[in-house]
Amino acid sequence: MSSKTMSGRFGRLLALGMLLALVLSACGGSASSAPIKVGSKDFSEEFIVGEMYALMLENEGFKVERKHNLGGTPVAQAAIIKGDIDLYPEYTSTGLLTVLKKAPIADPAQILATVKSEYEKQFKLTWLTPSPFNDTNGLAVTQATADKYGIKTYSDLAAKAAELRFGGPAEFAEREDGIKGLAKTYGGFVPKELKQLGTGPLRYDALKNGDIDVVVVFTTDARIASDKLVVLQDDKTFYPIYNIAPVVRQDTLQSNPKIADALNKLAPLLTDDVIAGLNAQVDIEGKEFAVVAKAFLDSAGLLKK
Amino acid sequence: MSAIVVENLTQQFPNELRPAVDQVSFEVEDGAFVVLLGPSGCGKTTLLKMINRLYEPTSGRILVGGVDARSLKDTDLRRRIGYAIQQTGLFPHMRIERNIAVVPRLLGWEQPRINARIDELLDLVGLPRAYRMRYPRQLSGGEQQRVGLARALAADPAIMLMDEPFGAIDAITRTRLQDELAGIQRKLRKTIMFVTHDVEEALRLADKIIIMRAGTIVQYDTPLNIITRPRDKFVRDLTGADDMLRRLSLISVRDALAMRGHNNGLAATNGAAPPATLSPDENLRDALSQLLRAGTKSLPVVDPSGKQLGALSFEDLRALLANTEAVAGYSDPIRTEHRVPAERTENQPA
Amino acid sequence: MKLLVESYQYFLENQARFWQALGQHLTLSMTALAISMLVGVPLGIWISRRARIAELVINGFGALRLVPSLAILFLALPYLGTGFRPALFALTVLAFPPVLINTYAGIHNVDRAVVEAARGMGMEPNQVLRQIELPIAFPAMIAGIRTAAVEVIASATLAAFIGGGGLGDFITRGFALYEPRIMLVGALPVALLALVSEAALASLQRRFDVVSA
Numbered sequence: 001m002s003s004k005t006m007s008g009r010f011g012r013l014l015a016l017g018m019l020l021a022l023v024l025s026a027c028g029g030s031a032s033s034a035p036i037k038v039g040s041k042d043f044s045e046e047f048i049v050g051e052m053y054a055l056m057l058e059n060e061g062f063k064v065e066r067k068h069n070l071g072g073t074p075v076a077q078a079a080i081i082k083g084d085i086d087l088y089p090e091y092t093s094t095g096l097l098t099v100l101k102k103a104p105i106a107d108p109a110q111i112l113a114t115v116k117s118e119y120e121k122q123f124k125l126t127w128l129t130p131s132p133f134n135d136t137n138g139l140a141v142t143q144a145t146a147d148k149y150g151i152k153t154y155s156d157l158a159a160k161a162a163e164l165r166f167g168g169p170a171e172f173a174e175r176e177d178g179i180k181g182l183a184k185t186y187g188g189f190v191p192k193e194l195k196q197l198g199t200g201p202l203r204y205d206a207l208k209n210g211d212i213d214v215v216v217v218f219t220t221d222a223r224i225a226s227d228k229l230v231v232l233q234d235d236k237t238f239y240p241i242y243n244i245a246p247v248v249r250q251d252t253l254q255s256n257p258k259i260a261d262a263l264n265k266l267a268p269l270l271t272d273d274v275i276a277g278l279n280a281q282v283d284i285e286g287k288e289f290a291v292v293a294k295a296f297l298d299s300a301g302l303l304k305k
Numbered sequence: 306m307s308a309i310v311v312e313n314l315t316q317q318f319p320n321e322l323r324p325a326v327d328q329v330s331f332e333v334e335d336g337a338f339v340v341l342l343g344p345s346g347c348g349k350t351t352l353l354k355m356i357n358r359l360y361e362p363t364s365g366r367i368l369v370g371g372v373d374a375r376s377l378k379d380t381d382l383r384r385r386i387g388y389a390i391q392q393t394g395l396f397p398h399m400r401i402e403r404n405i406a407v408v409p410r411l412l413g414w415e416q417p418r419i420n421a422r423i424d425e426l427l428d429l430v431g432l433p434r435a436y437r438m439r440y441p442r443q444l445s446g447g448e449q450q451r452v453g454l455a456r457a458l459a460a461d462p463a464i465m466l467m468d469e470p471f472g473a474i475d476a477i478t479r480t481r482l483q484d485e486l487a488g489i490q491r492k493l494r495k496t497i498m499f500v501t502h503d504v505e506e507a508l509r510l511a512d513k514i515i516i517m518r519a520g521t522i523v524q525y526d527t528p529l530n531i532i533t534r535p536r537d538k539f540v541r542d543l544t545g546a547d548d549m550l551r552r553l554s555l556i557s558v559r560d561a562l563a564m565r566g567h568n569n570g571l572a573a574t575n576g577a578a579p580p581a582t583l584s585p586d587e588n589l590r591d592a593l594s595q596l597l598r599a600g601t602k603s604l605p606v607v608d609p610s611g612k613q614l615g616a617l618s619f620e621d622l623r624a625l626l627a628n629t630e631a632v633a634g635y636s637d638p639i640r641t642e643h644r645v646p647a648e649r650t651e652n653q654p655a
Numbered sequence: 656m657k658l659l660v661e662s663y664q665y666f667l668e669n670q671a672r673f674w675q676a677l678g679q680h681l682t683l684s685m686t687a688l689a690i691s692m693l694v695g696v697p698l699g700i701w702i703s704r705r706a707r708i709a710e711l712v713i714n715g716f717g718a719l720r721l722v723p724s725l726a727i728l729f730l731a732l733p734y735l736g737t738g739f740r741p742a743l744f745a746l747t748v749l750a751f752p753p754v755l756i757n758t759y760a761g762i763h764n765v766d767r768a769v770v771e772a773a774r775g776m777g778m779e780p781n782q783v784l785r786q787i788e789l790p791i792a793f794p795a796m797i798a799g800i801r802t803a804a805v806e807v808i809a810s811a812t813l814a815a816f817i818g819g820g821g822l823g824d825f826i827t828r829g830f831a832l833y834e835p836r837i838m839l840v841g842a843l844p845v846a847l848l849a850l851v852s853e854a855a856l857a858s859l860q861r862r863f864d865v866v867s868a
Contacts (some may be wrong), residue, residue, distance in 0.1 A: 074833030167818060170831040195738070195818040196827055202737060206818055209736040359775055383777035394772025398790045398863075408776050456776075466775075 035063040036252065036259065039070050039085035043199040044282045044289060045135060045220060045275065049089040049244055051293035053263055059303050060262040072171050072199075073098050081123055086252040087259070091242035092130060095119065097177045104177075104240040111240065119247065126253060128263050130245035131270035135220040137177060137239050140229040145213050153235040157214065158188030165193040167203045168216025177239065185238045201283060220272070222280035244270070269300055307368075308464055308496035309333040309356065314365030316351050316520075324363070325351040327520035333513075335463075336494040340507040342543075343517035349500045352517070353466050356498065357386045370463065384411055387457030387465035387495070391472040393449045395441040401452055402437040408460040426455035429489060447478035454486070458493075467499045471506070483509055504544055508532075508555060516540055529555045549626055553589035558606055561589055561625055562615050582607040583617055589625070592617060661836035662843070669840075673825075677844065680821035683739065683814055684807045684848075687746035691754045691803060696796065699758025700784070709759060716752040724749050724810045728817060742811070742819035749810055750803035757799025761792030794864040801856035808849045812841065 036057055040050030047068050054064045067085055070076050073094055079085045095115040096102050100122075105111045112130060119125040139157060146152065149160045157164075172178040173194055183189040195212055197203035204223045207215045217224055217231065224231060246263045253259055274296075281292045297303050309332065316326040326348045333339050341349035354360045356367060358379045367374040374382055395404050402423050409419045427434050430451040441449055450470055457465055471479045487510055490497065501507055507514050508528045516523045516531065524536040532552050535541035545551050556564075562585070581599045583592050583606045596604055596619060603618030666673055702709040724745050731741040765788050773783045815823030825841025828834075 072831035072833070074831070078833050170815075170824070170828040174828060174832050174834075174837075195820065196815055196824050197737065197818040198816065202732070202817060205732070206737040211736055211738050211818065357775060359771075380777045380779050383775060385777075388772070388775035390768060390772060390775070392766070392768035394766070394768035394770075396769060396773070396787060396791075397766075407773075407778075411777055411782075453772075 035065040036087070036256065037065045037067060037085045039067040039076055039079055039088035041073065041076050041088070041090075041199075042069050042071055043218070045218065045244075045279055046089055047289040048275075048278050048282060048293050049131075049270070051290050052266060052297060053087065053089065053246055055294055055297055056262045056266050056302065057259060059297075060258050062256065062259070062262075072169070074171075080125060080247065080249060083249070087246050087248040089244050090127075090247045091135065091244055092127070093136070093177070093240040093242045095127075095247070096240075097181075098175055101176060104238075106237075106240060108241045108243060112243075112245075120250065124250045125247055126250050128246040128248060128260055129267040130243035131267045131275075132243070133220060133270050133272045133275045134241050134243060135218050135275070136242045138217045138219045138224075138231045138234070140207075140215050140217045140224060140231045141213060142207065143228065143230055146230045146232075151232060153233040154182065154186055154238065155235050157232055158182070158186040161189050161191045164191055164213040165195065165211070166191040166214045166216065167195040167197045167206050167212035169199045169203075170196040172216050182238060185236055220275050220279055222276065222283040225276075226280070226284050266297075266302065269302075307332040308335045308337075308370060309498070310366075310368040310371075311352075311356075312366040312368075314352070314355060314367065315363045316348070316355060316360060317363045324520050326355070326362075328365070329520070329522055331515060331522060331525055333496060333498065335496055338490055338497045338499065338510060338512045340511035340514045341498060341500045341517060342502070342504065342507040342514050344502060344543075346519075347517040348520040349502075349515075349517050350468055353468055353498060353500050356464075357383045357388060357466055359383075384408055384460065385462050385464070387460075387462040389450075389453045389457040389465070389467045389470045391469040393441075393453040393470075395449055395452055395456070397441050399440075400437065401439050401441070401444075404441065404452060405456045405459050407456065412460055414460075422459060426458060429458070429492075430455045431485060446474055447482060450474060450482060451485075454489075458495075463496060465495050465497045467497060469501055470499075472501070472503075479506075486510065508544070508551070516543065550590050550593070552626065553593060553622065554591075556589045556625070557585065558583050558587050558589065558592055558617060559585035559614075561592075561617060561621065562606060564625060564628070565621055584608070585614055589622060593622060596622075658836055658839065662839040665836050666840050673840065676820055676822050676824050676841075679739075679814075679819070680808075680811050680823075680845070680848075683742055683746060683811045683819065683821055684804070687743055687750050687807050687811075688800070688804055690743075690747045691750035692800060695751050695754035695799075696758050699755045699796075700762060700789075703759050703762040709763075713756055713759060716755055719748065720752045725813055725816070728813055732817065737818040739814075739819055741817055742814035742821075745813065746807050746811060750807050753799045753802040753806070754796075755799075757802070758792065758796050761795025761799075762788050764795070765791045790863075794860045797856055797860040797863065801853060801860065804852045804856060805849045808852060809845060812845055 038050055038054040038057065040046040050068060051066070054066050058064050067079070070079055070085070070088075073090070076085070076088050076090070077099055080088060092108065092111045092115055093104065096111055097104060100115065100118050102114070105114060108130075112127060116127045119127060139154065141151065145164075149156075149163070151157050151160055166172075166179075168178075173196075174180070179189055179191070179194065191214070193212075195206070197206050197212075199218075201223065203212070203215050204221075204227055206212045207229070208227060215229070217229070219231065223229075245267070248259060278292055278296060281287045282289050294303075311332070312330050314326055314329045315324050317324040329348075329352060341353060343349050351360060355362050356369070356374070358374060369382065369386070395401075396407075405423050405426055406419050409422060414422075423437060424434055427436060432448060432451055432455070436444070436448075436452075441452070444452065453470065457467070471482050474482060483506060499510065511528055513525065513527055514531055515525045518539060524531055524540050526534075529552070531540060531544055532546045532555060535544060535546040541547065581595050581604055583595060583604050585606055585608050587595075592604070596602075596617075603616045603621075605616045606614045608614055698712070702712050727748050728741055728745040731744045735741040735744055769787060769791070770783060773787045774780075778786070811821050812823030812826055813819075814821045815827045822841040822845050826838050829836070829838030829841065
C-alpha cells in the first residue's frame with residue numbers, strides 16, 4: 001500500500017474520532033458539558049460551605065471544579081467577574097458594605113434585596129437563597145483583659161484602644177466594616193498596634209501568646225468558645241447581619257437553572273448551631289473540611305446514593 | 306664555626322612506608338652556599354623544612370648557630386632564618402614595601418630603620434625604588450622572585466633557606482637571577498641552603514652540594530670533586546660526570562693557570578692585536594668556546610687592568626682534563642655503600 | 656504610570672504606618688544579618704582548619720538552603736509564637752548559609768604558598784589568620800554577606816504572614832483588597848532596598864579585591 005493511501009486513511013479515522021468525542025462530550029448529564037467552577041474565600045467556614053455547594057451540585061449531576069482558598073473578598077469578586085469561577089459563598093452585608101460600598105442596613109430582607117438588584121445591574125451576578133446563620137465581625141478579648149481594662153462594649157474599647165494591640169485579617173485596616181468604620185461610628189479606635197495575622201488560627205494563637213490584646217473574630221469561629229474568649233458588645237450595633245448565600249454568574253445560572261434548586265435545598269439547614277458545630281470539627285478537632293461537609297450532607301439525607 | 310649542624314635527623318611521616326629523611330648528618334660552614342640536589346621525592350625539601358621547623362623531626366638534632374633549634378620557640382627561630390619558596394608567596398593584599406617589611410615588623414624594628422632597609426634591599430636585588438608602592442600582581446614573575454629574595458633578606462638573617470626559588474621562572478630570567486644571587490652572596494656571605502633538582506643550577510651556584518636519594522645523603526662535596534670523583538653510578542649519571550665540557554665549566558681560567566704550574570706560553574704577538582683574550586674569571590668551557598672561535602691554538606689571558614697573566618692553549622685544556630682524571634682516581638671501583646660515613650667528607654677544594 | 660501616582664498617594668496618606676513598617680523591615684533584616692555574621696564568620700573560620708568537619712557542615716547548610724523560608728517560618732510558629740521572633744528565626748536561617756559557606760571558601764582558597772610563606776617567616780598562627788588569611792578572604796566574605804543581605808531584605812516580606820509587620824504588610828493588604836497600588840507601596844521600597852544593598856556591598860567587595868588584577 002502506498003504511504004499516501006495509508007496517511008489518508010489514518011487522517012480520516014482521526015477526524016471521525018475527534019467528531020465522535022465532541023458529540024459525546026456535548027451530551028453529558030442534565031447540564032452543559034463545561035464544569036461548574038465553585039470557589040471559596042480564605043477561611044474554614046468558607047471552605048466548608050463552598051464544599052457543600054460543590055457536593056450538592058455534583059449530586060444533581062453537574063461536573064464541578066473546586067477553587068478553594070482564593071483569597072479575600074476582592075479576590076473572589078474579581079475571579080467571579082472574570083469568569084474564573086461561576087459561584088462562591090458570600091455574606092450579604094459584605095456584598096453591601098465592601099463590594100457595593102453602601103451604608104449598612106438593619107433589616108436582613110432589605111439587605112438581600114439591595115445586593116441582589118445591584119449585583120444583577122452592575123456585575124451580571126445574582127444571589128440565591130441565604131442561610132439563616134449570622135456570621136458577623138466581632139472584637140474579642142480574654143476575660144483577663146476585659147477585667148483589667150474594664151471593657152464590656154465597643155464603646156469601652158474605643159476609648160482604651162490606644163493602650164491595646166489589635167490583630168486581624170490584612171484587610172481589616174482598610175475595609176469599611178473594619179477599623180475605619182468602627183472609628184467613624186464610635187470615635188477613638190486608634191490602636192496602639194494593628195498586626196496583620198490573616199483569617200486563620202494564627203490570630204487566635206497570637207492572642208493566646210500575648211502578642212496581641214484584642215482579636216478581630218468572625219462570630220461563628222469555633223475558637224471563641226474553646227479559647228474562652230469574651231466577645232465585646234456592639235452597643236451601637238455597628239455591625240449588621242451577615243447571612244451567607246451563593247453568588248452566581250447569571251449566564252451560568254441561565255444555562256444551568258438546576259443550580260438554584262440544588263443550592264436552595266441546602267440553604268435553610270445552615271443555622272447558627274449547625275455552623276458552629278461544623279467549624280469546631282475543622283478548627284478544633286482538626287478534621288478535613290471536605291470530610292466534615294460530606295458527613296453533614298449525608299446525615300441530613302441530602303445526598304442521593 | 307658551623308652555622309648548621311645536623312645529627313641523625315629522621316622524618317617519618319605517618320602512613321608512609323619509609324622515612325622521608327633517614328638518619329641524615331652533616332654540617333654547613335658559616336657563609337657557605339650549600340645546594341641540596343636530588344630527584345623528586347629524595348627528601349631534600351623535607352630536610353630543608355626541618356631546619357626551620359616547618360616540619361618537626363621525628364628524631365635527631367639540629368643546631369643552628371650552635372643552639373639546639375628546639376630550644377627556641379618555633380616562630381622565633383623562623384624569624385631569624387630567611388625563607389624563600391618557589392611560588393614566592395608574596396602577600397597579594399600588601400604593597401611591595403609591606404611585604405618586605407614583614408619580618409622586621411615582627412621583630413619590632415622602628416619605622417625609619419625599616420624604611421631605610423627597604424630601599425637598601427630593592428637596590429640590592431636590582432628593583433627600582435618606585436616599586437615600593439606596587440602590588441605583587443603588577444610585577445612579572447622574575448620581579449616577584451626578586452622581591453621574595455629581598456623579603457627573605459629583610460631582617461638580615463645569618464641563614465637563608467631557599468626551596469627551588471627559580472623553579473617557576475623562564476630559562477632566560479632564571480640564568481640572570483642565578484647570576485645575581487651569586488653576586489649578592491659574594492657581597493653578603495650568608496649561609497645558604499638551597500634546594501633544587503636542576504643540576505646545572507647546582508653546579509653554578511654551590512660551594513658544596515649535598516646529593517640526596519631516598520632520604521639519605523649520597524655525596525657531600527664541592528661541585529668539582531663530585532664531578533671528578535662521583536661516589537657511585539647514580540651520582541655520575543645525575544651530574545653528568547662523564548661530560549668533559551661540564552668539568553671545564555667548573556674550573557676558572559685563573560685556577561687552570563695555577564694548576565698548570567708554569568707560565569710559559571706567553572703567546573708571541575707580532576705586534577698586532579690578538580684576536581681575542583681570555584679573562585681570568587671565565588670558566589674553561591667558555592674559554593674553549595673562545596679558542597674555537599678565534600681559530601688559534603692559544604689565547605692570552607688578560608686581567609681587567611690589561612695586565613697579561615699568561616696564555617692558555619687547547620693542549621693545556623686536554624692535559625688538565627687528563628690530570629683531573631688521574632687525580633680524581635676515576636678508575637677506582639664503584640662503591641656500593643651509599644651512606645655517609647661518620648667522619649665528615651671534607652675534601653680539598655679544587 | 657497612573658498606578659505609580661496612586662501608590663504615591665496612598666503612601667502620602669499612610670506615612671506613619673509606612674515609616675513604622677519600614678523600620679520593622681529594616682530592624683528584622685539587619686538583626687538577622689547581624690546574627691548570621693556573628694555566628695557564621697567565626698564558624699566559617701573554625702571549620703576552615705578542619706577539613707572533615709567542614710565537609711559535613713557545608714553540606715548540611717547547603718541542604719538547608721533548599722528549604723523554603725516560608726516553610727521554616729510556619730514550622731517555627733508553635734515554638735516561637737507569632738511576630739518578630741519566628742520571622743527573625745526564619746530570616747537568620749536564610750542568611751546563615753551564604754555567610755558561612757563564603758567565609759569558609761574565602762579562607763580555604765587563600766593560596767597555600769602565601770600561607771606557607773607567612774608561617775615560614777615566623778608568623779604566629781593567629782597572626783597568619785588576622786594579617787594574611789582574613790584580609791585576603793575578605794572579598795569572599797563580603798560576597799556572602801551581599802547574597803545574604805539581598806535574600807533577607809526580599810524575604811523579610813514574609814513576616815507579614817505571621818504578624819511580624821514590615822513592608823510585607825502592604826503587599827498582603829494590597830493582595831487581600833485586590834489593590835495593586837497598595838502592593839506597590841510595599842514592593843517598590845523592598846526592591847529598592849535590595850538593589851541599594853547589592854550595589855553598596857558589590858562596590859565594597861571590589862575595593863578589597865586585591866588578588867585578581
